[in-house]
Amino acid sequence: MSDMFTDFTQAIGKQREENMGLMEKLLVAAQPGAVYSEPVSSGNYMIITASEVSAGGGFGGGLGFGTPSTDDEVSGAEGARPQRAKSRGEGGGGSGGGGGSAGRPVAVIIIGPDGVDVKPVIDATKIALAALTTLGAIVMMLKSMRKLSRG
Amino acid sequence: MLRLQRLIQSHIVSGTPLIAGEATLTPQSHALIVRWPSGGFIWNRPVAILVERGAQTQRIPIRDLTRIVQLGLLCLSVVCIIVSWPHTRRKEK
Numbered sequence: 001m002s003d004m005f006t007d008f009t010q011a012i013g014k015q016r017e018e019n020m021g022l023m024e025k026l027l028v029a030a031q032p033g034a035v036y037s038e039p040v041s042s043g044n045y046m047i048i049t050a051s052e053v054s055a056g057g058g059f060g061g062g063l064g065f066g067t068p069s070t071d072d073e074v075s076g077a078e079g080a081r082p083q084r085a086k087s088r089g090e091g092g093g094g095s096g097g098g099g100g101s102a103g104r105p106v107a108v109i110i111i112g113p114d115g116v117d118v119k120p121v122i123d124a125t126k127i128a129l130a131a132l133t134t135l136g137a138i139v140m141m142l143k144s145m146r147k148l149s150r151g
Numbered sequence: 152m153l154r155l156q157r158l159i160q161s162h163i164v165s166g167t168p169l170i171a172g173e174a175t176l177t178p179q180s181h182a183l184i185v186r187w188p189s190g191g192f193i194w195n196r197p198v199a200i201l202v203e204r205g206a207q208t209q210r211i212p213i214r215d216l217t218r219i220v221q222l223g224l225l226c227l228s229v230v231c232i233i234v235s236w237p238h239t240r241r242k243e244k
Contacts, residue, residue: 140231
């Protein structure tokens with residue numbers, strides 16, 4: 001029982017260390033190198049892409065043990081029927097984690113003979129979805145106002 | 152307060168300067184790091200690019216137009232809901 005507990009705690013500790021290592025790797029996303037691409041040259045022009053990067057993750061673990069594996073009867077209160085303890089000397093443990101990352105281009109930096117120019121990158125799908133939501137809110141507002149004016 | 156600072160970190164980071172002709176470009180990004188004992192989250196976005204020409208330094212901001220438009224539309228939606236709310240309440244009464 002004690003050995004099993006030690007094994008479990010060691011395994012979970014090791015897993016936790018590995019997860020912390022993964023977390024440190026995730027911190028690479030906080031460096032500017034993750035946001036700005038390598039420059040691409042074409043003639044007199046040099047282009048760099050600037051992107052928004054987000055990453056996240058989490059992990060956890062746990063362990064549990066069954067009741068002792070003896071078949072001893074557990075006596076209740078005096079006169080009460082004695083109860084038999086469930087004979088399950090098993091235990092278990094586990095750990096897991098998950099994470100994800102996302103990136104979206106924000107702007108393109110063009111370096112040319114005329115100077116530096118920053119061109120924004122527009123995500124039409126995201127704007128369209130937001131516009132639809134706003135349209136829904138406007139329709140809802142107009143409907144409620146019209147109903148009120150009619151009495 | 153210190154514990155909160157350890158949990159949430161926000162700072163502007165400068166990248167490796169890049170030489171393009173006579174100009175030196177330094178990209179800057181804003182990193183938001185939220186860490187908790189069993190995980191964390193990082194949000195990193197470009198903020199500006201510094202252009203140094205001789206003694207002159209020019210800061211060119213990088214604006215996220217998609218985010219600006221999204222937030223504008225969200226604000227408009229919230230305003231619409233706030234405007235229509237008293238009307239709905241009055242009707243219920």
